[in-house]
Structure formats: structure tokens, C-alpha cells
Amino acid sequence: MKQIIITFLAFVAFTMQNAADSPEHPKTRSAVSVPVGEQAMSQIQIRAFGTMEDGTPVTQYILRNPHGMELRVMELGATMTAINLPNGKGGHLNVIAGEETLEPYLKGYPSASVIGRYANRIAHAKFTLDGTVHEVTRNTGKHHIHGGRKGFAKICWKGNPLPLEEHARGVRFTYTAKDGEEGFPGELTVHVSYILTDDNEIKLLYSAETDKPTALNLTNHAYFNLADTGGFQDHHLWLKADSYTLADKELIPTGKIASVKGTALDFREVHPIGARSDATQPRPHLYDHNYIITGGGKELLLAARVREPVSGRTMEMLTTQPGVQLYTGNPRGFCLETQHYPDSVNHAHFPSTILRPGERFDSTTVYRFSYGRRIQ
Numbered sequence: 001m002k003q004i005i006i007t008f009l010a011f012v013a014f015t016m017q018n019a020a021d022s023p024e025h026p027k028t029r030s031a032v033s034v035p036v037g038e039q040a041m042s043q044i045q046i047r048a049f050g051t052m053e054d055g056t057p058v059t060q061y062i063l064r065n066p067h068g069m070e071l072r073v074m075e076l077g078a079t080m081t082a083i084n085l086p087n088g089k090g091g092h093l094n095v096i097a098g099e100e101t102l103e104p105y106l107k108g109y110p111s112a113s114v115i116g117r118y119a120n121r122i123a124h125a126k127f128t129l130d131g132t133v134h135e136v137t138r139n140t141g142k143h144h145i146h147g148g149r150k151g152f153a154k155i156c157w158k159g160n161p162l163p164l165e166e167h168a169r170g171v172r173f174t175y176t177a178k179d180g181e182e183g184f185p186g187e188l189t190v191h192v193s194y195i196l197t198d199d200n201e202i203k204l205l206y207s208a209e210t211d212k213p214t215a216l217n218l219t220n221h222a223y224f225n226l227a228d229t230g231g232f233q234d235h236h237l238w239l240k241a242d243s244y245t246l247a248d249k250e251l252i253p254t255g256k257i258a259s260v261k262g263t264a265l266d267f268r269e270v271h272p273i274g275a276r277s278d279a280t281q282p283r284p285h286l287y288d289h290n291y292i293i294t295g296g297g298k299e300l301l302l303a304a305r306v307r308e309p310v311s312g313r314t315m316e317m318l319t320t321q322p323g324v325q326l327y328t329g330n331p332r333g334f335c336l337e338t339q340h341y342p343d344s345v346n347h348a349h350f351p352s353t354i355l356r357p358g359e360r361f362d363s364t365t366v367y368r369f370s371y372g373r374r375i376q
Contacts, residue, residue, distance in 0.1 A: 043169045044161050049074050049081075050102025056156050058102055061171040063196040069369065071196045072098070076105055077113030077153040078173040078192050080222060083202065085313065085369055087228070095313070095369070097223035097332035110330055112222030113153035114192050115146045117177055117184050118353070119219040120290070120325060120342035123252045127345035129185070129213055129354065136183035143252060146221075148182030152190070153221070162193060170195035170203075179212065186212030188355075201368045208361040215345045216355045218363065219325070223333030226308035226315060226371075232334050233274025238305045239267035239326070241291035245341050245350075249282045253343045253350075257292065265289055270307075273334060287328040290342050297322030297351055300364055304336055313371035320364045322351045338365045 049060035060074040060081065070084040070092065081099060084092035096112050105111055118136070125144040126135045137148035147153065157173035172193040179187045188210045195203040206218050225232045244265055246256040260266040264276035265287075277285050293303045296319070303324055304317040317324070319338040327335035344350040355361050 043164065044171070046161070049076075052076070052102075052156060053106065058156060059159055061159055061161065061194075063169050063171065063194070065169070065196055065198050065200065067198070067200060068092075069196065069200050071194060071202055073159075073171060073173075073194050074102070074105075075156050075159050075173065076102065077111060077155070078157045078159075078175075078194075079105065079114075079153070080112035080194070080202075080220070083222075083367075083369075085371065088371070093228060095224055095226050095315075097225070097330075110221075110223055110332060111153065112220055114157075114173075114190075114218065115221050115337070116152040116190065116216070116218045117147050117182065117188060118144065118215055118345075119146055119217045119337065119339050121145050121252055122215075123343050123346055125183075127215060129215065129345070132185075134183060134185055134215075141250065143250065151182065152177075152218075157192070162195070167198040168195050168203075184214055186210040186214035186355075186357075188214055188216065190218070192218075199368070200370060201366050204365045204367075206361070206363045206365075208355060209357075209359070210355050211357055213354060213356045215353050216361055217340045217344065217353045218361075219321075219337040219339040220365070221335060221337060223330055223335055224306070224315060225333040226306065226311065226313040228311055231274075231331060232308075232328075233277075234272050234309060235334070236270045236307045236309060237267050237273050237326075238270045239291055239324070240294050240296075240301070240303045241324070242268065242294050243292045245290045245292065245323075247282065247289070247342070251282075251288055251342075253290070253341065253347065255347050255349070260291075265291075270305075273306075273328060277328065287326045287334075290323050290325050290339070292323055292341070293319070293321070296320075300366070303338075306334075306336075308371075311371055314369070316366075316368040318364075318366040318368070320362075338363075 045062040049058045063071045068086040072082040073080045082094045087093045122144040125138040136144045157175045159173050162170040177188045190208045193205040245253045246258040264279040307314045321338040323341050325337040340353045341350045344353040
């Protein structure tokens with residue numbers, strides 16, 4: 001009965017569109033006072049978010065937990081547009097780069113979208129699978145990155161609310177990529193679920209199936225900033241990674257595995273993100289490195305922890321993936337992109353990114369939030 005009521009309320013919210021919308025949230029790094037108690041009637045709200053240039057409507061889903069935490073996610077790119085945490089002053093702070101309308105995303109706004117069919121780089125935009133050479137889209141010089149010119153981040157997924165659980169609420173997005181899309185073989189059906197729990201966790205559940213052997217590497221490209229104001233360079237980072245994949249100046253893996261010991265890439269002990277960035281290689285002042293999670297790729301484990309020292313806000317990242325890309329090349333925030341290694345399709349000793357008919361790809365990533373103490 002509870003689920004019927006929630007579904008009905010969600011439908012009402014959708015048909016009323018902006019009439020039932022919750023208060024606005026900040027675009028900048030300044031907190032805004034929005035009373036936490038003024039929420040929509042249900043834990044899952046559905047509303048129109050805008051229209052694509054071809055007329056396709058885009059729906060946004062707003063998930064809320066009893067502690068005042070809120071997740072907003074839309075169908076374009078299966079993108080998180082806001083992770084709103086209570087700011088301790090009766091309002092919220094959005095801790096990812098996000099916008100309140102569709103238009104900035106249509107113009108290329110950096111977003112917390114699902115990246116695929118192949119996240120990160122493929123050298124020379126080609127790979128050999130079962131004796132056949134596949135040439136994919138070249139969109140970063142002579143190489144491939146993040147799924148191609150369009151990729152999963154720029155298409156509209158189909159969203160559906162998940163059945164309400166006792167301590168969680170969620171939405172599932174589905175997209176079927178055509179055989180040959182961006183040069184990749186196989187018709188691929190992908191599902192990505194976002195679940196907001198009562199423990200202030202956002203769970204990302206990925207799954208995929210194909211009708212032909214194909215290459216697959218999925219991630220989310222969220223830009224995080226936990227500070228009330230200013231940048232992220234002073235955030236304290238711990239990474240469970242003893243090594244990383246060595247790359248050339250074009251950030252293409254050489255195939256070699258290198259130790260982080262004695263380098264600016266070593267976050268096995270906590271350091272501010274920006275404290276040693278002038279010593280990063282091959283590009284100074286830029287972290288854009290694939291870390292090999294120690295013990296990763298087998299089960300869900302804690303791989304990273306970030307703490308903003310002024311507010312005390314903390315984010316823990318858990319994943320079943322073997323790698324994570326730390327990226328700091330955008331002032332809006334830092335990225336922790338859980339993934340398989342870049343260019344795995346061209347390195348047999350890297351964890352495989354090949355998916356075959358009859359198999360199912362599954363992975364889980366969790367972002368767990370608190371600030372100083374558990375959000376109350």
C-alpha cells in the first residue's frame with residue numbers, strides 16, 4: 001500500500017511539474033538556507049527537467065532520506081545534478097558540480113554522468129577482439145576517450161523509480177546501444193541504478209549484457225567539492241592504492257605498473273589533494289592517473305576517503321572495480337572515477353574489459369557521506 005501511495009504522489013508531482021518542486025539549491029560554493037523540513041510529500045519526486053533540441057523530454061528524479069539528504073538525477077546521461085547535504089544551518093549544500101536547469105548540460109557543462117561504452121582511453125582508437133580489428137571514434141587526438149563524440153553521457157536514458165525499500169529509495173536507468181555505435185561491436189543493454197539509503201550512502205549499481213563480444217568500461221564522472229566556499233585543493237585524501245598504471249605524455253598506458261612510493265601520487269597516508277601537485281608526472285599540477293586499488297576488483301571494499309577540514313564533511317568511496325581515476329583538471333571539483341584500467345583492451349595482462357554473450361557485467365560503487373559526525 002505504501003508503494004502505491006508513493007507512486008501516486010510521484011505521478012502527481014510529475015504532472016504538476018514545477019508546482020510541486022522543492023526549493024532551489026546553490027550553483028556556487030556558497031551554502032544557501034533552504035529549510036530542510038520543506039520537502040515534497042514522498043521520498044521519490046518526479047518532475048519535467050526540460051527538453052532536448054530534438055524535442056525529447058527529460059525527466060528528473062529527486063530522492064530524499066529521513067536525514068535531509070537529497071539526490072537529484074536526470075535522464076540525460078543518467079546524470080546526478082545534485083547531491084544535497086544538510087549544511088547544519090537549516091539548509092543544503094550541493095557537493096557536486098551541478099545545475100538546476102537542462103540548458104547548461106546541453107552546452108557541455110561538466111557533469112556527473114555515466115561514461116561509456118568505454119570510459120577513459122583506447123590507444124589509437126582501435127583494438128583487436130577475436131581476430132577482428134575494431135576502429136572506434138577518435139575524439140582526443142588520434143585516440144578514443146569516454147565513449148566517443150556522443151557516448152552514454154549525451155544520450156537520454158529511460159528512468160523508472162525502483163520499489164521503495166525499508167531504508168532506501170532509488171531509480172533505475174536503461175539504455176540500449178546499437179551494434180556499431182561509436183564503432184563498438186554488439187547491441188549492448190546497460191542498466192544503472194542510483195539508490196539513496198538512510199545511512200547517507202549513494203549506491204551506483206551497474207549491469208550490462210551484449211549479443212556480441214564487445215569492450216565495456218563504465219564509470220561516473222562526478223566532480224566533488226565538500227567545502228562551503230572555495231576549491232578542493234585543501235581536501236584531505238586517502239587512497240588504498242600501492243601502484244598505478246604508468247602512462248605517456250598523451251596519458252596512454254604504457255602497459256607498465258609503477259609504485260606510488262616516493263612520488264606525488266602516494267596517498268596511502270593522508271595528504272591535501274593539492275599539496276604536491278607541482279610534482280605530478282607526466283603533467284605538472286594535474287592528477288589524471290589510474291590508481292590500482294590494492295585488493296580491488298573482487299568485492300566491495302573501501303578504496304578512498306576525502307575529508308574537508310573546515311566543515312568536517314567526509315566522503316568515503318567503496319567499489320568492486322579494480323581501478324580509480326583521480327582527476328583534478330577542473331576547478332569545479334575532483335573526480336574519483338571507479339573503473340577498469342584505461343586501454344585494457346590493448347593490454348592482455350590488465351583486468352579484462354571484454355563482455356561476451358551469455359555473460360553479465362556487474363559492478364557497484366558507493367559514496368558515503370558525513371560531516372564531522374553522522375548527518376542527523
